[in-house]
Structures are given as structure tokens and as C-alpha cells.
Amino acid sequence: MQKTILLIFAFVLFLNYSFAQSQEQIPVRMAMVGLSHGHSPWIFNRKDKTDVDLVGIYEPNRELSANYTKRYGLDPKLFYTDLDKMLEETSPEAVLAFGSIFDHLEAVEKAAPRGIHVMVEKPLTYSLEQALKMENLAKKHQIHLLTNFETSWYASTEKTYQLFQDTDKFGEIRKAVFHHGHKGPKEIGVGKEFLDWLTDPIQNGGGALIDFGCYGANIMTYLMKGRRPVSVTAVTNTFKPEIYPKVDDEATIILDYGDAQAIIQASWNWPFDRKDMEVYGETGYVISEDKSRMRLKTWGQDEERIEVSPKDLGVFVDPFTYFAKVIRGEIKMEKHSLYSLSNNMIVVEILDAARKSAASKQTVFL
Template sequence: MNLYTKLLSFLLFFVLHFQVIAQTKFVMAGLTHGHSHWIFQPSFQGDFELVGVFEPNTEVARQFQERYGLEESLFFEGLESMLNETNPEGVLAFGPISQHIEIVRAAAPRGIHVMVEKPLAYSREEAEEMEQLAKKHEIHLLTNYETSWYPSTDALIHKGKTEEDQFGRVRKAVFHHGHRGPKEIGVGKEFLDWLTDPEQNGAGALVDFGCYGANIMTLLMDGKLPQSVTAITQTHKPDVYSHVEDEATILLAYEGAQAIIQASWNWPFDRKDMDVYFEKGYIRAPEKERIDMRFGNQKEEMVQFLDKKQTGTYENPFQYFAEVIRGQINLPPYGLYTLENNVIVSKILDAAIESAKTGQTVHLTP
């Protein structure tokens, strides 16, 4: 091999290697969501680079800068200027749910992909506008849920869909999501302020935790819209949550199936678990790395502890987003992160809010 050939081989290796390790450029729009700290923590690092942050609350921005030793040059005074100056590939939306639409309106025409913290929206109208913008400008618009990282969620969905001969079709699902309440668990004031504001969050526990069950049920039902939504809400702690409910139950009726979504800021302990009943058996996910199941003629329940390496579960939403942008991950139909799933989730939340206000069942149409 002559010198020229060696040099060419080295350059080719360098180019291919660089393409593999090239970091995806992200910016963050909003820091007031409690989960905004993740991207600054070692366990959430990956093949991406944060090149800009816009947070209108200057005190919150200062706290992040000091806590994580961030350069002042990372912070911008406006969303538009940040997008123009950094030319990112993706935007991470970690502020009030009501701001998601403004971020998509700014990012989509520039061809910049977006990932929002759950839910996509609490308004059907805003969700549909975001969907139109994403499709028109051919961007990915993902929604991140913590339960999307759980091996138990992966395993339950996989078994329910690939082992239908053993379990049969979904008949009923019961979802339990919540905790003692955002104030009780000590979320930051800047998070609590908008989380308990119906103008910025749409509702209280209904939106905050009702979205999880709607997201998972939509995938289990292959993207079918429920025929009707009925919601009951209460406020058990009016001295703490004076503007929004802290307790919600949402009933989804499908042809041949139903879901009961229990969303609460009153659980005595943190909960993110579910029970799914099929024609021939059931699967429960009591913990994020465990499922319990029974089907057919089994007399005893089977308990399976899960290894995230075996299930292939992504625990890092930022890495997942980067790989979707780079085309390394093809999103499954009605997958938990997908736009098509989360537009349906937004329609369910919109109907649930209306049902809770009117005391009437809301019938949905596509």
C-alpha cells in the first residue's frame, strides 16, 4: 500500500468515524419544569451538545448557571435569537405546557426538530396546529414521558402485541399515576406556579398525571380514538391547590375495551404502575423493572424481573431524540414518543377537562 492509498484510507476512516460520533446540537427553551435538570447531569449525557438556553425568568437562569457552572454565553434573551444564532438541530421544551405551541411555531419553519416534556398539549386545537406545522415542515415532534423509559412498559406492550394468541385483545386497563402532590414533594416554586395554573397547565392532576395512561392506552389500542371520555375531578386540599383539582379519574370507552386512568396528587406514596387485562390473561407492571402475568390455564401468577439491556429500553430521552434526528431510530406506529400518539392524548385531555367542567360524557370524533 503506497503513501497515497494509506492517506486516503486514513481520511475515509476519519470521515466515517466523525459521522458516527458527531454530536447533535440542541437548545433548551425553558428551565422551569422540574425535569429540566436532567440534561445537565452525568447520567443523561450522550452524543449531543447543548449550545443554547432560553429562560425568560432571569433568576431561574442564574440559579442553573451557578449550580451547574454554565458559561454565561450559553444563555440567550429570546427564543428567536437563540434559534437564529445557534442553528440547532433540535429544541427541548421544558417550560409550561402552554408554551409548547409557540416553540413549535418558531422551530418548525426553520426545519428544527422539537421534543417537549409531557404532554404535547391539553388543547385539541393547539395539538392539531402543531401536528400541521410538523408535517408541513417535515420535522420530528416528540413527547417525553418518564414511563417510556421503563422496561416494564416496554415488556407489557411487547407481550400484549406480539403474543396475542396467548393473551388475546385488550379488554380493560387501569392506570395509577401520581404522588403526594407537587408542593408536598417539594418541587421548585417556578415549577409549582405554572403546574397549578389552569391557564398554563390546563388543569392540575388531570393533565399532570392523566396523560400517562392516555399515552400508553393509545399505543395498546393501535391509535384508536376512544369513543367517549368521562372525567371526575375533586380538590381534597383546597388550601394548597385553590385553582386546580388534585384528584382525577378519567374513563375511556372504546369498542370492546375501556381504560380507567387514576391521576392523583393525593397518593400516600409515589405511583407509576398499571394493570392490563386481556381476553385470556393479564399483565401488571407494579414496578419499572418488573411485570406480573397470568394467562391461559395457569393457576399461579408469573413474576418476571426485567433487565433494561434485554428489553432495549432507552433511559435517556435526549439520546433517543438525537438518534431519531440522525435517522438511527425509526419511530414505531403510535409509539409512546410519536406525534400521532400524542395528538390523540391531547384530544383525550381536552375532552376530560370539558367533561370535568360540565359533568357530562364527551363523545369524540376523529
Template sequence: MKTHLVLSLFLLALTFSPSFAQQKRTKIGVAGLTHGHVGWILNAKDRQDLEIVGIAEPNRELAKRLTEQHGISMNLVFNSMEEMLEKTKPEAVTAFGNIFDHLAVVEACAPKGIHVMVEKPLAVSFDHAQKMKALAEKHNIHLITNYETTWYPSTFKAYEILKSGEVGKLRKVVVRDGHKGPKNIGVGEEFLEWLTDPKLNGGGAIIDFGCYGANLVTWLENGKRPKSVTAVTQQLQPENNPKVDDEATIILNYEDSQAIIQASWNWPIGRKDMEIYGLTGAIYAENPTDVRVLNAEGYSGFEETEYKLEYQNTPFEDPFTLFLAVINGELTLDKYALPSLENNMIVVEILSAAIESAKTGKTVYLK
């Protein structure tokens, strides 16, 4: 029972069955190869719990390059989603194309009862997200979203400390995510093309990195929607990002707390970190494995505790094991768990409001 409680706390407040082992190879289809994170699934081709049965990618040159790189047969590559689904009959699909196409992936998969996992964020707009949710519910499929920060030990240690009451009631969260910018860090040509396209990505840094903070804050706030969203965006590298923003700050106003999301393609050093402030202390999740807790003493004094965490090699420290556990009925996500549809509907609502706020220069009040 103790093991179950610890895993439940650290793994997104999950409820699960006692058996984690995947005894069969679940048939997985891959929708698109243009996402820079696609190596995640291609590197998983030899796993004992999944089998890549088909890849939908019309760019034959890209497909040839990546399949050769990962030792995958081009016989698995199809020019369209429809052909791949019809000929390979996957049980689940992982989407690694542009964000705009997430809706098309769900439209193709849901009526066939095929579960879907997309890379963050869920959708480019709230309208797309609502259509995806309706399809998932109508056809009873799982639709989950993958974020890198979902797999950080520091994320769950910070959550555990906050929920224990050690630093008092939540008052402020500051989340910072970003890097030098897609072109400056050398992402692939196909990835760069849609990542800096306002239609295919939905925006620039405000979408690419703003989604992390919206996801984490929604989880920490137990699924509350903010009362209002205020955002400011800038384009500081017009030569690299001529069509989209590359600097964004989003303020979320809750009834008894506030969140600040800083999303940037202008930071000299890549970062994904989070600060949580309660009435009596603060929690700093500085990177995937380091957490500091400052318990206040007097005006400016504090007692500091440091945690040097390690990955525990549990079945839940990568997206595919979790995805398979969910679709095979071994794992039930909490309603507002980080990968959950409910959480990510709020994420897209926040991002859509942030884009509107940045364009109009006004605070957007959520209905």
C-alpha cells in the same frame, strides 16, 4: 436479526438502521428552565453525542442558580427563544418550560427546520396540538414527546406479553399515576407556579398524570381513538391547588375494550403502574422493573409468573439518545409509538375531552 427484532419490540415497535452510534455532537438548544425535569438535559451537558449551545430563559435568577449547579456558563443563557435560536443555531430544541409555551417553541423552531422534543404532554389543548402538528408537517421537523414511562423495561415487557397473545384479547387497561401533590413533594417554586395554573398547564392532575395513561393506552390499542371519554375531577387540597383539580378518573370506551386512567395528587406514595386484562389472564407492570403475569385457572385460580427486569444499557433507554437517533435518520418511530406525534395528538384529544366531560358532567363522544 434476532437483536433487531428484540429491540424493535421493546423499543416502541421501532424500525431502525443497523448503526446506533452517534459520531457527532448534535447542537441542542434548551427552551425554558422552569420545568422540574430540566435536570435531565442539564445533566447531559458532557455527553459525547450532544452539545448544549444555548438556553432561553428570561428568569436570570433561576438561570444563574441552575447553571451554577450544573457547571454551565451563563454565557449560554439568552432572554428569548428568538435570540437563542439566532445566535446559537441549534439543530434541535428540548422544551422545559410550561406546557402552554410548547406551541410558541414550535412556532419559533419549525420555520427554521429545528426539531423539537417537549416534556409530556404535547400541548394544553387540542387546538394548540393541531397548530403544532401543522407546523411540524409543513416544515418537515420531528416533534416528539417525552414520558418517563417510555423508558421503563416493564412497559415494554407488558406490551410484549400482550401482543404475544398469552393473556388473550385485550379487554381492560387500568393505569395509575400520581404522588402526594406538587407542593407536598416540594417541587421548585417556578415549577409549582405554572404546574398549578389552569392556563399554563391546562389543568391539574388530570393533565399532569392523566397524560401517562392516555399515552400508554393509545399505544396498546394500536392507535385507536376511544368512542367516548368520561371524566370526574375533584379538588381535595384547595389550600395547595386552589385553581386546578388534584384528583381525576378518566374512562375511555373502545369498541371491544375499556380503559380507566387514575391520575392523582393525593396518593400517599408516588406511583406509575399499569394493569392489563385479557380474556385469559392479566399483566401487572408494578414499577419500572417488575412485571407479574397471572394466567387464569378456573374461577379464581391462576398461575403466576414474575419478571425482575433490568435496564439493558441500550441506546434507547433515555430520551436524548432516542431524539438524536430520530433526527439524525438512524431511527424511525412506529406511527403510534409512545413518543410519536400521532400518538400524542390522540393523547391531547383524550385529555381535552376529559376536561370537557368533568366540567359538564357528561360523557363526550369523539367525532
């Protein structure tokens, strides 16, 4: 009898192991919804990876589709100009939204009722009204809804979070300053399709405020473990109206948490590209110069320079691999983590309030 039980137990373990192995080996079927975002080439430059199978691409702009077909040697049969048809015929497990920010809502509206998971390019959306619709759809249909930021791949972002868990060394966070931006999308030469919607107040919801203000809001929400600020104050300018007549190209956002502040500097006017931040605690600071180089200082100690790597900290540098592992259940996102829906709902709330504050020239209380 005991031998029979042991055999059954061993067989069950074998089945579980075999199922786990088969799940790991089966690529996640993903489809793209839009190609106009300047980051859309990322997925075509990972041909050595086998965790994702690209099964379809929805792009209504036939000229843009033709350009991608030629540039990356893609099968023309991958392309669709009808989103519903693409989803029905290709049966993806997940979609990647690489169109305008305004179009993120449609991607979720089409995918969620079909049980298809969604990852959008940052930010989740620009309107709190749209975000609430997306959140309701994701929860109702029990899908994952992720937002991808380049700074989520930065080892320095995760290291900063980890260092401030040690409140005995650095104290509680009191101030953070975020610098994100570049010379401007036209100045750095983004594609026409990207520039057209990036500088449109409807399709993008704003200019630098939305494009780069979202980074600081996302990271600060992570550092504050999902806390919402008490108030948002913002000032926007358009220093280059001849280039950006419809949207802002300069934005400063102040977040007040009652016991901490964040200053988010988002710009299309930096003389060079920037993605760096400073976080100050009660007894020390952590300054991230870029994705890997950092400076640390605490009371009574000399400043220390360190360099961190994604591998050492368990940071994923490929958002598609991360998304695939979330879908397969190999990763469980923390509620306030950088990709998570709860974090990015707060990001949208901050951006929405910042736009209203800049327009009214008044502080907006959440």
C-alpha cells in the same frame, strides 16, 4: 473493466461507511427552551455523554438562569432572554421545551419554520386547538416533534406491549387500569417556578388531570396501536383547595373503545408515589408494579413474577440519546409509538375531552 467496476464499488462503500461514521460521531446541537420544568436538570446530569452538544438556553427568568449557572457550573454565555436571538446565534438542530405546557406551542412556532426538531416534556400540550397548530407546523416544515414521558423509559411498559402481541396467550385487551401520581407537587417540594405554572389553569390546562392523566392516555394509545377511544368520561375533584384553589388535584378518566375500557387514575393525593398499571386480556393479565417488576397470569397457570431490564428489551433510558438517534435517522419511530406525534395527538384529544366531560358532567364522544 471488471476490476475498475469493483474498485468503484469499493470506493462507494467506503464513502457511505465514512459518512455514516462521521454522522454518528457528530453530536446533535440542541438548545433548551425554558428551565422551569422540574425535569430540566436531566440534561445537565449526563456530562459523560457525547451524543448531544448543548449550545444555548432560552430562559426569560434571569434569577432562575443564575441559579442553574451556579448549580451546574454553566457558561453564562449559554443563556438568552430572547428566543429568536438564541435560535439565530446558536443554530441548533433541535430544541428541548422545558417551560410550561402552554409555552410548547411557541417553541414549535419558532423552531419549525427554521427546520429545527422539537422534543417537549409530557404532555404535548393540553389544548386540542394548540395541538393541531403544532401538528400542522411539524408536517409543513418536516420536523420531528416528540413528547417525552418517564414511562417511555420503563422496561415494564415495553414488555407489556410485547406480551399482548401474543393474543393466543393473553387474548385481546379488555381492560386497563393506570395509577399515576404522588402526594402533590407542593407536598413533594417542587421548585417555585415549576409549582407556579403547574397549578395554573392556563399554563398547565388543569391539575392532576393533565399532569398525570397523560401517562395512561399515552400508554393505552400505544397498547391499542393508535386507536382512538369512542368516548371519554371524567370526574375531577379538588380535595385540597387551600393548596390548589385553581385546579383539580384528583381525576378519574374512563376511556371506552367499544371492545375495551381504560380507567386512568391521576392523583395529587396518593400517600406515596405511583407509576403502575394493570392490563387484562381475555385469558390473562399483566401487572406492572414499577418500571421493572411485573406479575403475569394466564388461565390454568400460577402467577409468575418477572423482572425486566431496558437493556434486554432495547428500551432507551435517556430521552436525549433517543431524540438524537431519531434526528440522525438511526431510529425510525413507529406511528403509534410512545414518543410519536400521532400517539400524542390522541393523548391531547383525550385530555381535552376529559376536561370538557368533567366540567359538563357528561360523556364526550370523539
